[in-house]
Amino acid sequence: MAGLDPAYAAVYTFTVASVVLVAYAVFRHSRLSSTSIGPGRLAGLAKDEARRFTTGDPVFLMHLSIALGVGLSIANSLLDPVIEYAPLLRTLILIFSVPLAVGLAAAFVWRVQVFIKSKRVEKELRSSDSFTSASTLLQGILILAIGLTTSELVLLWLPSLVLVGGTVGVARNLLVAAYYSRPSVNLIGYFDRPVSALKTPFSLGDVMAGKIEPEQVHVGVGKISEFDASQKLSYDSCVEIGACEAACPATASGRPLSPRVLVRKVSLLSRTAGGEQADPLTAVGEDELWSCTSCGACVASCPVSVKHLDLIYDLRRSLVARGKLDKEKSAMLENLAQYQNPYGFKSSTRGNWAEGLGIDTLAKNPRAEYLYWVGCLSSFDQRAQRIARALSKILKQAGVSFAILGPEEMCIGDPARRLGEEGRYQELAYQNIEKLNSYGVKKIIATCPHCYNALRNEYPEFGGRYEVVYHTQLISDLIRDGRVRVPADRIRKITVTLHDACYASRYNNIFDEPRRALDASVSEVREMGRRKEKTFCCGAGGSNYWYKVPQQRSIAGIRTDEAAKTGAKEIATECPFCLSMLDDATKVMNTGMEVKDVAEMVAECLA
Amino acid sequence: MNHVVWAYSENEGVSNEVASAATDIVKGSPGEVVVVEIAQPRAGIRAPGGRLLLKGPSSADSPGVVAEALYRAAKELQPAAVLVGATRNGRETASRLAAKLRVGCMSEIYNLSSDGQSLLGERNVFAGKVVAKVTCALPAVATVKVGSYPRMESAPGGTRELDVGGVDSPIRVASREKKAVGAVDLKSAKVIVSAGRGVKKKEDLAMLEDLAREMHGALGCSRPLSSDLGWLPEEHHIGLTGVSVKPDLYLAVGISGQLQHTAGMKDSKVVASINTDKDAPMFQASDYGIVGDLYQVVPALRRALSAHG
Numbered sequence: 001m002a003g004l005d006p007a008y009a010a011v012y013t014f015t016v017a018s019v020v021l022v023a024y025a026v027f028r029h030s031r032l033s034s035t036s037i038g039p040g041r042l043a044g045l046a047k048d049e050a051r052r053f054t055t056g057d058p059v060f061l062m063h064l065s066i067a068l069g070v071g072l073s074i075a076n077s078l079l080d081p082v083i084e085y086a087p088l089l090r091t092l093i094l095i096f097s098v099p100l101a102v103g104l105a106a107a108f109v110w111r112v113q114v115f116i117k118s119k120r121v122e123k124e125l126r127s128s129d130s131f132t133s134a135s136t137l138l139q140g141i142l143i144l145a146i147g148l149t150t151s152e153l154v155l156l157w158l159p160s161l162v163l164v165g166g167t168v169g170v171a172r173n174l175l176v177a178a179y180y181s182r183p184s185v186n187l188i189g190y191f192d193r194p195v196s197a198l199k200t201p202f203s204l205g206d207v208m209a210g211k212i213e214p215e216q217v218h219v220g221v222g223k224i225s226e227f228d229a230s231q232k233l234s235y236d237s238c239v240e241i242g243a244c245e246a247a248c249p250a251t252a253s254g255r256p257l258s259p260r261v262l263v264r265k266v267s268l269l270s271r272t273a274g275g276e277q278a279d280p281l282t283a284v285g286e287d288e289l290w291s292c293t294s295c296g297a298c299v300a301s302c303p304v305s306v307k308h309l310d311l312i313y314d315l316r317r318s319l320v321a322r323g324k325l326d327k328e329k330s331a332m333l334e335n336l337a338q339y340q341n342p343y344g345f346k347s348s349t350r351g352n353w354a355e356g357l358g359i360d361t362l363a364k365n366p367r368a369e370y371l372y373w374v375g376c377l378s379s380f381d382q383r384a385q386r387i388a389r390a391l392s393k394i395l396k397q398a399g400v401s402f403a404i405l406g407p408e409e410m411c412i413g414d415p416a417r418r419l420g421e422e423g424r425y426q427e428l429a430y431q432n433i434e435k436l437n438s439y440g441v442k443k444i445i446a447t448c449p450h451c452y453n454a455l456r457n458e459y460p461e462f463g464g465r466y467e468v469v470y471h472t473q474l475i476s477d478l479i480r481d482g483r484v485r486v487p488a489d490r491i492r493k494i495t496v497t498l499h500d501a502c503y504a505s506r507y508n509n510i511f512d513e514p515r516r517a518l519d520a521s522v523s524e525v526r527e528m529g530r531r532k533e534k535t536f537c538c539g540a541g542g543s544n545y546w547y548k549v550p551q552q553r554s555i556a557g558i559r560t561d562e563a564a565k566t567g568a569k570e571i572a573t574e575c576p577f578c579l580s581m582l583d584d585a586t587k588v589m590n591t592g593m594e595v596k597d598v599a600e601m602v603a604e605c606l607a
Numbered sequence: 608m609n610h611v612v613w614a615y616s617e618n619e620g621v622s623n624e625v626a627s628a629a630t631d632i633v634k635g636s637p638g639e640v641v642v643v644e645i646a647q648p649r650a651g652i653r654a655p656g657g658r659l660l661l662k663g664p665s666s667a668d669s670p671g672v673v674a675e676a677l678y679r680a681a682k683e684l685q686p687a688a689v690l691v692g693a694t695r696n697g698r699e700t701a702s703r704l705a706a707k708l709r710v711g712c713m714s715e716i717y718n719l720s721s722d723g724q725s726l727l728g729e730r731n732v733f734a735g736k737v738v739a740k741v742t743c744a745l746p747a748v749a750t751v752k753v754g755s756y757p758r759m760e761s762a763p764g765g766t767r768e769l770d771v772g773g774v775d776s777p778i779r780v781a782s783r784e785k786k787a788v789g790a791v792d793l794k795s796a797k798v799i800v801s802a803g804r805g806v807k808k809k810e811d812l813a814m815l816e817d818l819a820r821e822m823h824g825a826l827g828c829s830r831p832l833s834s835d836l837g838w839l840p841e842e843h844h845i846g847l848t849g850v851s852v853k854p855d856l857y858l859a860v861g862i863s864g865q866l867q868h869t870a871g872m873k874d875s876k877v878v879a880s881i882n883t884d885k886d887a888p889m890f891q892a893s894d895y896g897i898v899g900d901l902y903q904v905v906p907a908l909r910r911a912l913s914a915h916g
């Protein structure tokens with residue numbers, strides 16, 4: 001102990017006070033936003049961080065270094081007066097400090113580079129000067145906090161400079177209390193809210209049952225005050241880390257959207273005078289909102305659990321409610337209303353792809369074990385129909401009992417919901433559920449991840465509860481169980497790369513199964529850098545398939561380049577939309593690569 | 608309220624159609640049909656029952672101004688119905704007028720009649736597949752489907768003027784410019800020749816342009832030709848992310864027929880296609896198909912066309 005040195009005593013007192021301040025700030029924000037941050041949440045978070053640690057993702061490791069570095073230096077500063085009586089603890093702290101300091105130093109360098117990139121993005125987006133300076137300030141504080149913590153860990157090794165270390169710690173703690181308590185609460189409160197979680201603004205069922213009056217249905221957000229407490233916490237928690245921007249395909253393609261800038265603009269607007277009454281659409285552009293493919297990369301990559309997508313959907317709903325739809329978008333919605341598919345084809349031709357294949361409709365064979373939910377693209381698009389035929393071939397060989405709805409199937413509604421037309425989505429959802437329930441459907445197979453996601457994660461809320469399996473999962477199970485056999489001599493000698501569909505991998509954690517299916521049917525699979533839950537979108541999601549947004553290059557083109565770089569001859573997809581986008585891009589770019597669904601690749605190997 | 612029906616359109620030809628519609632409603636007693644004009648009388652206007660010239664507004668450029676002028680006049684003269692031609696501006700004028708008068712507004716109507724209590728008519732719904740009979744209590748506003756009535760021929764009767772006072776508009780017409788030459792109006796073309804990637808070079812498009820002209824049609828294309836190759840401007844591209852068309856004849860030349868393309872032309876009356884690949888999906892969406900090389904078929908087609916004059 002440094003005895004009763006008054007300088008030491010003063011620094012120590014400030015240290016304790018600043019730590020109390022941090023604790024108070026965290027407590028206060030959890031109360032203000034009614035976010036639970038109890039021990040159960042903390043334990044859950046620790047478990048989740050441990051899981052992510054094992055993935056070895058460098059960006060995550062840097063963020064973990066920051067969090068643990070701050071934690072370690074706070075612990076050390078509090079223990080400092082008694083640490084000389086616990087030499088083992090001191091040694092442990094010193095040992096731990098080394099990797100953390102390295103992680104922090106890496107984070108520092110990385111952060112500076114992110115900062116430079118972010119200024120380039122802001123320039124492209126023509127952000128206002130006030131926005132740019134607010135952003136620079138916040139990023140500067142982040143870099144400063146990282147720098148302070150790094151030097152504090154280094155100073156641990158120099159006991160003679162304990163007062164310097166203590167002072168640095170106090171400064172850092174004040175920054176944490178002022179800027180990082182909110183994100184901490186947000187992280188603890190919402191780290192486990194899945195990417196697929198989507199707020200349901202109202203329930204058509206309640207309206208039909210007379211539980212609420214149609215006039216009470218409120219769609220979209222016209223004023224900042226209409227965001228709920230957890231949303232406000234979420235947007236105010238953005239500390240400009242920039243992970244979302246780095247992951248966002250819209251930003252990468254030069255579209256007028258950066259999820260970081262979007263969230264910050266709304267947060268800054270809410271803090272202006274009269275901000276609570278301000279209309280978020282005064283700060284956000286229409287094309288900015290339409291640029292999003294709903295791929296979820298922003299939400300998944302944010303180290304403090306900001307939920308950008310909630311904001312995007314709320315504002316898209318406002319655009320729809322105000323009739324801000326161009327011809328392409330309104331034509332799609334009109335087609336959904338008139339024809340129950342987004343293309344405007346006759347429902348009666350929905351089952352035509354199955355003609356002559358001996359596939360029953362549920363009407364004919366209501367006892368089939370599985371319903372195969374085909375989806376619109378595979379029903380009407382001749383290229384995508386081959387996916388449906390390939391899956392049917394596999395199921396027949398494996399002796400799986402299945403049927404389709406044929407003309408009775410309707411669009412699942414995802415294109416309407418992602419566009420912000422919640423009413424039309426729910427109309428379709430309720431009709432589909434009524435149909436499925438009337439047949440007593442229990443198990444469903446899907447070949448489109450958008451259909452899968454809706455059936456699995458969204459329909460239960462409206463009364464549709466089914467066991468939903470993705471085709472790649474079922475195929476890989478059938479291969480494992482020997483019900484589908486690919487003879488060794490039929491395995492194709494070819495190199496393929498797999499493009500994970502966002503709605504299968506990031507939204508629903510399906511990524512090992514398609515790989516197993518490919519391993520059984522082709523000689524070599526080469527991976528792209530961005531894969532599994534870190535996949536890069538094809539550009540079709542979020543209803544983007546149906547309209548154009550200004551951009552510098554196409555998202556599908558970026559992805560095709562990445563696929564070509566692996567040297568693979570074929571791209572395997574698992575989503576009819578991905579197939580359509582990448583097929584188009586490979587042709588336009590003349591890469592000579594073929595694009596096929598995993599089901600097609602497996603079916604090709606069967607006799 | 609009296610039994611007078613007003614007819615208005617900012618377009619002279621359409622105004623004469625609306626006058627016919629109004630005459631139908633009053634069952635041929637032309638004294639009860641009044642053609643309304645705003646600011647200036649126009650030479651081509653036919654108004655057997657006379658016209659009503661509303662003075663005050665400086666021009667009839669903006670639907671907001673027209674609606675306000677019609678509103679002031681209607682409050683004073685109480686017509687039974689106001690019919691407006693269902694042009695782009697007319698639709699806006701009518702809806703604004705109906706809102707101001709707090710009466711019902713029927714849109715895109717034809718076969719109009721009245722039983723003295725209500726206005727009756729028909730309109731196309733579900734993309735023209737179904738005809739809905741609609742009715743609205745008088746007084747009422749309606750837009751008349753363009754092209755559904757013959758143009759009134761008889762000479763104009765007398766003109767009466769009414770000063771409705773000045774109407775301010777936030778909109779000023781700064782200038783008028785002609786549509787850029789080359790801009791196609793695929794939507795109204797009766798015949799469309801559409802080029803796909805089967806066309807090997809940009810220069811070869813001239814051949815198809817000639818064919819389109821000889822068939823009194825317009826040239827369209829699949830997306831790759833406009834978006835990816837840039838051979839034609841964006842507004843030529845037909846399909847899901849381009850224009851939707853429904854011509855009487857759609858001739859697809861060297862187009863494979865992906866859903867993204869056919870989604871934009873599936874409502875065409877007759878579809879014909881030329882493709883070297885007999886399995887091209889385009890043939891499934893076609894009434895007539897020629898399996899063959901467009902570089903042979905198109906010149907042959909042009910020769911045949913010129914032989915038939």
Ligand SMILES: Cc1cc2nc3c(=O)[nH]c(=O)nc-3n(C[C@H](O)[C@H](O)[C@H](O)COP(=O)(O)OP(=O)(O)OC[C@H]3O[C@@H](n4cnc5c(N)ncnc54)[C@H](O)[C@@H]3O)c2cc1C
Pocket residue numbers: 544545546580581584802803804805806828829830831832844845846847848849860861862863864865867868871881882883884887899900901902
């Ligand atoms: C999200 C999305 C939206 C899209 N939106 C649209 C859209 O709105 N409109 C659109 O058109 N496309 C759209 N596409 C692209 C669409 O998928 C197809 O790629 C495109 O329509 C193909 O154009 P094509 O038929 O001209 O070319 P190809 O598919 O390459 O077909 C060329 C055809 O020409 C034939 N051919 C070749 N040589 C000859 C010859 N000498 N004589 C006769 N025939 C010959 C070939 O047999 C072939 O059938 C979209 C794609 C995506 C992914």
Ligand code: SF4
Pocket residue numbers: 244247248249250251258259291292293294295296297298299308309
């Ligand atoms: S969901 Fe995807 S496209 Fe949309 S903002 Fe997030 S990262 Fe960008």
Ligand code: SF4
Pocket residue numbers: 293294295449500501502503504536537538539540541542575577578
């Ligand atoms: S279409 Fe495919 S890659 Fe694109 S958003 Fe959907 S799942 Fe993702």
